Amino acid sequence: MSEPREVFHPAGDDADWCESGWLGFNIAERDINGFVYYFHDVRTGVSGGGPALWDPSGGEVYDCLFYDWRWRQPPTGALDFRDFTLPNSLRHEVVDPMRRYRLSYSQLGLDLELEWSALMDPHVLGPASPEHCHFDQPGRMHGTATLNGERLDVECYAMRDRTWGPHRPGARRPGDYLWAIASPEMHWHAITMASREPGLDTVLGGYLVRDGVLGELVKGTRRVLERRAGAPARVVLDAEDDRGRTLHAEGDVRTALHWLGWPGRLTFWTLTEWRWDDVVGFGEDQ
Structure with a gap:
């Protein structure tokens, strides 16, 4: 396709x-x-x-x-x-x-x-x-x-x-959907899934656009540093793309919705302010 x-x-x-x-x-x-x-x-x-x-x-x-x-x-x-x-x-x-x-x-x-x-x-x-x-x-x-x-x-x-x-309804391994956009030339997106190490999620896929150049995320981790009422409050993503470029992004959650839209799944749906590469962009950490 x-x-x-x-x-x-x-x-x-x-x-x-x-x-x-x-x-x-x-x-x-x-x-x-x-x-x-x-x-x-x-x-x-x-x-x-x-x-x-x-x-x-x-x-x-x-x-x-x-x-x-x-x-x-x-x-x-x-x-x-x-x-x-x-x-x-x-x-x-x-x-x-x-x-x-x-x-x-x-x-x-x-x-x-x-x-x-x-x-x-x-x-x-x-x-x-x-x-x-x-x-x-x-x-x-x-x-x-x-x-x-x-x-x-x-x-x-x-x-x-x-x-x-x-x-699929019902329980599954915890995972995350996170992204940020600072400009048309500087943005990224990642999907992660819980690993065997408590509190550490591994990158399954995503992309990095840096200075207008697109790369595929090939590995990385996402970690919650602080929680507020169960929801993430501070989050860190470290990842690498297929061009060998590394991404270190730190996110501060501004607001979170406890969302149960799909049966059997709780999502903390957040507005997050992200910092990376000396830029600031808003996005989410779901």
Whole structure:
């Protein structure tokens, strides 16, 4: 498979098969983090998801700034990936394939008008096929989030991902999804999994863009130095890419949401300020 396509992909035979997409955004000066996250099963026509916003005032789905990520929504039937609207009003439009997307939502006191644009091509993790793929893509998000009458301007770097294939419920080894963007020439992303050494996670994949040059992460570790209410508060990533370049990134968590969106999995979803290579960039440590 040479390039992901802008379609909802045919389902395989696995009962846990599903397709999902996520686009993040933040308002760093207010310590606000947010997402638009959807999923769809072409076999049943069942979709779900929605937006969320949180800051240090509330770290649970019941007391955060806003939460409308719905596990169950009325069946939609077939959807066209290029322009679809979920029952809770979340709309996703492909403006320019793999480069630009428009998002909107208007319910329960929140109005979103957002547009995401890419910084580089999608970065595919591992083998990809029409039956299974995961990719991540850095970009920019701009627009507005009007919450209970207060207009919040959104202008930030933002990551998105997309996955199709089995989404397994239940317990699994702990892992992490972390990224940071300081500029179009300086950004990185890593996925890690818990090792046998307590508190130490090993890098499974990711990338490093330094001075505009892309490299694949081939090894590394992620460690939590400090926790707050169970969630990471200070994090360190040390990694190396296939060009022999090393990355040392230190992250300070600004805010964390305790998220139980997928059955059997707890995620600490954080807005994190990262420092590396004498630059500062915001991102996450999930």
